[in-house]
Amino acid sequence: MRKNLLCTCLLVLLSATMPFFAESPPSGISKEFIYTEAPFPSAHASTLVQLVNGDILAAWFGGAKEGATDVAIWGARRTSAGWSAPFLLVREPNVPCWNPVLFETHDGRLWLYYKYGRNVREWTGARLVSKDQGKTWSQPEHLPAGLLGPIKDKPLVLENGTIVSGTSVESYSAWAVWVDRSTDNGATWHRSGPITVPTRLMPSPALFQPPLKPGSEQVTGIIQPSVVQLGKKHLRLYARSTRDIGRICAADSYDDGVTWTDAHPMDLPNPNSGIDAVGLKDGRVVLIYNNTTTGRTPLNLAVSKDGEHFTMFSTLEDQPGEYSYPAIIQGRDSNLYATYTWNRKRIAFAKIPLSSVH
Template sequence: MQKDLLMNKLPTAFCHASTVCVLRDGGVLCCWFGGTHEGEADVAIYGSRYSHGRWSEPAKLADGAEANWNPVLFYRNDGVLQLFYKEGQQIASWRTLVMLSDDDGRTWSTPAELVQWDASGGRGPVRNKPVRLASGRVLAGASTEHGIWQAFADISDDDGVTWRKSAPVVIAGLEYAAGERTADSDIAVSQQSFYGRGVIQPSLWQSADKSVHMLLRSSEGHVYRSDSKDEGVTWCAAYPLEMPNNNSGLDLVRTDDGAIYLVCNPVAANWGMRSPLTLFKSTDEGATWQKLLDLETEPGEFSYPAIIAHDGVIYITYTHNRQNIACVRIPIVNI
């Protein structure tokens, strides 16, 4: 296992919520958001490129008039790299912007709203990378935070040009009183995050039988799951797994051999500690999970992981105490 910290000097007061992709030239691009404090108007999207054995100095990629959040990188089939991100002071009403690059992230187009006619609350990927199904359909894991949090899949059959929403994914019978604060925590998130209850931020995969599945962050102490038999159009009610969840981000990737690798904080408390950060593996389409290794175990915040697989290597990036972004590379043969 090789672990890098991307920055010698953080250009902002904090950093958080990384995304990662392997570029066509063999390099690696990582993006995140940072500023004075999560949710402030000066929070922008930054990126760093790994090439020739080193990470470049962070560069500001997007800086809107309002707070920016949750970048997501994803290649279209035509080789155009997309950078999705959120903009807005309020999570409940933020909107999704997208920039395009035809030179592997060296230059970017002007930001444009992903779905102009239904922007409020966010469309497209809310935090984790989309998945391209065997049919060519692209599904992006999305969610909204209006009291009762709920998830959905945003569906594109033209490689990300247009999108339509799936049926919602909710925890059946969940109750929430408007304006109720559901937790207190020392984690340095925007205070608005402590209002609301449910499931958000899906991570998706397609199984061998062509059904589609999502694992979800929840406020209920467990990772939740939902399944679809029609390529993401409709979903069953979200149901809990034995895997703990601390109401923080998770991500997964399914490799060519059918194994699924999940990285998360296995802590069973709403807004609980964001350590340890642990890698798990499933060889039965997520029915059971085997712990492989802890990436971090010391007290601190090691959170919001992003995971991809490329050419026999697992890449994981994550928030490292909000003062750096870590990138771990693990050959699959070693795990």
């Protein structure tokens, strides 16, 4: 009896410290935890970027729980030796931080945008910049009122250096997407929007959504867009939607992001949870999202040749729990790399071989 108990305890201990998942999806996709021990119990909203030397830098917010005053932006670096221990990137005094976004501009600078405030309706945008691939960072720069920066997902940096950054605003009763555009590496910005789903395009009835509880707040709209390039000047954004829409929504620009169409619901479901997209070098688009209208499991990958019609090709997670707020990039080796929230306790990392995307 004692022997069995000892073996059980040993297995539990090993599973708590093991950096790699016991099971991986098919097609050569590999998954691992960025960390198994950290100075914070809760983590969410990750981002990642591949550096010039091939290392991967990830960031997320971590603290006691979402919205707690100790929530700061943390990071980790993945080298050929594996992931570093989590390290503090930035903290705002006595106020929580939210939704970091990492990306590089063509002048070689590495940017970290984030938000801080007691809640989403009180956010202020802020950023750090690194000129040495994330080894050292500038002091935090707090952005002017109304400028939040990329709200969750990486911006699209066009070949000419223009930054097309998806952002959004959440009020008490309505959400809307906006696009901020900069032609001077983030020194100044010009905004387009609001981008919304017109009433005529709203799905009716909503997809399989249970009725609201009496007294529940009814919010409608779309937020947290991810921008990709489909053609020479044709850009498309994909956005998270509220429960009355229940689908991933898309809008288009045909002038490199200066003006945008209305958004329309697509065939892919959305449970009011964050998504991300990446345009591949071969012209296809990959979405990482929760393929459900309720909850935040499963977490899935889908691919499209035209940016509108998607085929799911992998399920990263399908167990009970929360697997959410993903980020995805295509690496210099053409393979895909993703991070996501794992049950609000850890940040998971996945490598998706390009050969598995079909």
